Amino acid sequence: MNEIIPIFPLNIVMYPGAKYPLHIFEERYKKMVRNSIFSGQGFGIVSKIDLEISNIGCYVLVDKVVKQYENGSMDIFVEGIERFEIITKSYNSEGYMEAAVVSYHDAPDEEKNMLSIQQAMVKFKDIINNTTIELEDSFWKNLEKSNFKSFKLAEKSGLNIKQQQNILAFQSENKRIKFLLEHFEKIESYLEESKAIREIIAGDGYIN
16 A cells, blocks of 8 residues: 555544444545545544544445435444555545555564464453453454454453554554553453453444
8 A cells, every 4th residue: 555545533443354333424524435435445544542643544445334314424334454654644625634655564574473372362262251241253253264363352352542553553463462461461350340341342342
């Protein structure tokens, strides 16, 4: 990827391979999404944290239009495709941001630490089991087939938005897994407060 794309700043972090529901109601973003659907092209979702727009985001495609309203608003599902880094950005005549972006990948020569990945998955499953959360079969199937377990695990790990952005920005699966393992260890110390953990994880919003 090395092009100019529309940018949608939101208070979420989007991951490659993730699906997320969006309600589009602002006029400028209605135009942006309609343009995206008509052209078959996607747009970039970047997190807005403390009024700052992150430079690392995720390129998404509209996966499905769930509902259209008379006023032009719509409910959609988007799917994360790949990460990008913003080089320059500006506003176009329709009022939404556009940015020149380049692809943002992991280091190509990294050897994944499969033992750490397996440990992270086991800890995650233990936490889910101990908080009586029931994730759909589709989540577990998608986790098993995912090439980057860290992104899928991060969807349901109760991370705050800054932690989620850290996961997105790390250019190493091993660093992401290490980050998650440390997070899971902290969660384990609070397992007696399972209701609080359950509410955090259940509220992450990603589609399984």
